[in-house]
Amino acid sequence: MKDLTNLKTYIIDSDDPHEVDDAISLEIKEGNKKNLWIHISNPCKLFLHDSNVDLNARKRNSSLYLIDQYVPMLPKDILEKANLAQNKVSETISAAIEFNDDGSINKYEITEAIIKPKYQLTYEDANEILEIEPKEEIELIEIKNLLEKSITFRKKQGAIIFESPNNKIKLYEDKIILTKLEKTISQIIVAESMILMGYVTSLFIDKYNLAAAFRIQKLNCNPSEILNRYNDSDIKYIILKQYMGRSYITTKPGIHESLGLKMYVQCTSPLRRYLDLIIQRQVYNKINNYEVLSKDSVSKIIDYSKNRQSENNNIFKNDKFKYLKLFFKNEKKAFYKIIFVKWINHKKNIALVYFPDYSLEILITLFVSIEIYSNKIYKVKYIINDSNLLEFIY
Numbered sequence: 001m002k003d004l005t006n007l008k009t010y011i012i013d014s015d016d017p018h019e020v021d022d023a024i025s026l027e028i029k030e031g032n033k034k035n036l037w038i039h040i041s042n043p044c045k046l047f048l049h050d051s052n053v054d055l056n057a058r059k060r061n062s063s064l065y066l067i068d069q070y071v072p073m074l075p076k077d078i079l080e081k082a083n084l085a086q087n088k089v090s091e092t093i094s095a096a097i098e099f100n101d102d103g104s105i106n107k108y109e110i111t112e113a114i115i116k117p118k119y120q121l122t123y124e125d126a127n128e129i130l131e132i133e134p135k136e137e138i139e140l141i142e143i144k145n146l147l148e149k150s151i152t153f154r155k156k157q158g159a160i161i162f163e164s165p166n167n168k169i170k171l172y173e174d175k176i177i178l179t180k181l182e183k184t185i186s187q188i189i190v191a192e193s194m195i196l197m198g199y200v201t202s203l204f205i206d207k208y209n210l211a212a213a214f215r216i217q218k219l220n221c222n223p224s225e226i227l228n229r230y231n232d233s234d235i236k237y238i239i240l241k242q243y244m245g246r247s248y249i250t251t252k253p254g255i256h257e258s259l260g261l262k263m264y265v266q267c268t269s270p271l272r273r274y275l276d277l278i279i280q281r282q283v284y285n286k287i288n289n290y291e292v293l294s295k296d297s298v299s300k301i302i303d304y305s306k307n308r309q310s311e312n313n314n315i316f317k318n319d320k321f322k323y324l325k326l327f328f329k330n331e332k333k334a335f336y337k338i339i340f341v342k343w344i345n346h347k348k349n350i351a352l353v354y355f356p357d358y359s360l361e362i363l364i365t366l367f368v369s370i371e372i373y374s375n376k377i378y379k380v381k382y383i384i385n386d387s388n389l390l391e392f393i394y
């Protein structure tokens with residue numbers, strides 16, 4: 001186990017996280033060589049595979065972040081021990097990455113470690129530091145520079161960087177607020193560090209022939225051509241997704257084309273995603289020469305996880321629909337601006353549309369009396385209804 005408590009370690013997260021499972025540090029070595037360290041909380045040390053805690057987590061499959069409710073995958077006492085926090089000494093699975101000048105990875109190391117985060121920043125806090133660039137926080141600025149180079153390199157390998165904003169539905173004093181969220185530099189660098197952790201972990205797993213849930217994606221299209229054709233459109237990334245092949249999970253490593261990586265696993269959220277926990281357990285067991293899970297066991301877990309996640313996705317979708325319905329009912333706007341993407345079922349008037357004011361991509365029932373076209377803006381009126389889709393009329 002490596003003692004990394006001397007490094008200036010940063011936790012960067014939202015302002016109300018329930019599970020804090022990642023942090024980043026910079027290590028400057030001889031000859032001014034820089035290592036990016038990515039640290040992931042290590043809950044698998046706290047309970048055994050197939051224990052009651054593990055079986056309950058497997059059944060839940062993931063934490064549920066609903067609009068007015070949070071349902072954790074792991075019990076409260078495990079989360080309290082495993083959550084990373086400012087000035088708290090924590091055990092992690094950590095990766096050191098040394099980059100080449102072009103942003104590619106020269107070498108990496110994955111190890112058990114002890115860390116003691118110095119800062120626990122919100123994304124807004126981190127954005128402010130990165131904007132002002134105080135010399136006291138040179139480590140965070142250097143981390144940003146390294147990760148921006150990594151993004152540039154992955155783009156050259158065919159990675160697609162989705163630059164469209166997100167949205168968030170919040171319940172505040174019985175009022176539903178739907179806000180558009182632009183991506184910020186701190187969110188971009190945290191996301192890049194998590195992608196890199198997934199990549200080097202996949203290399204480690206492949207090197208030692210461990211069973212794991214690899215994520216594969218084939219593009220099946222020319223992204224540059226599509227993005228150039230719709231360059232000025234708010235829905236260019238939504239249109240691109242219509243052409244892209246869907247990602248899928250398998251125990252066989254393969255290319256993840258939209259990330260520009262030759263292989264990839266998700267492993268950075270073991271506190272809230274069960275398959276991440278399984279991958280972490282495989283890495284932890286290998287590092288310590290414990291028995292690892294067989295390919296057959298992992299395959300069965302993957303199949304079970306897919307079914308459970310499908311159920312969780314339905315819960316999340318129904319919850320989101322419930323609050324969107326209340327939002328549009330209470331907004332009482334005369335009209336809403338949409339960009340029409342495509343008909344999903346023209347006979348049943350089911351359409352995929354985008355609300356640019358809220359950065360909301362959604363299926364709706366759309367009643368029209370004219371021919372409408374993709375990538376065109378229309379003003380529509382909300383119809384209060386009892387169906388399982390929001391209804392609008394043009």
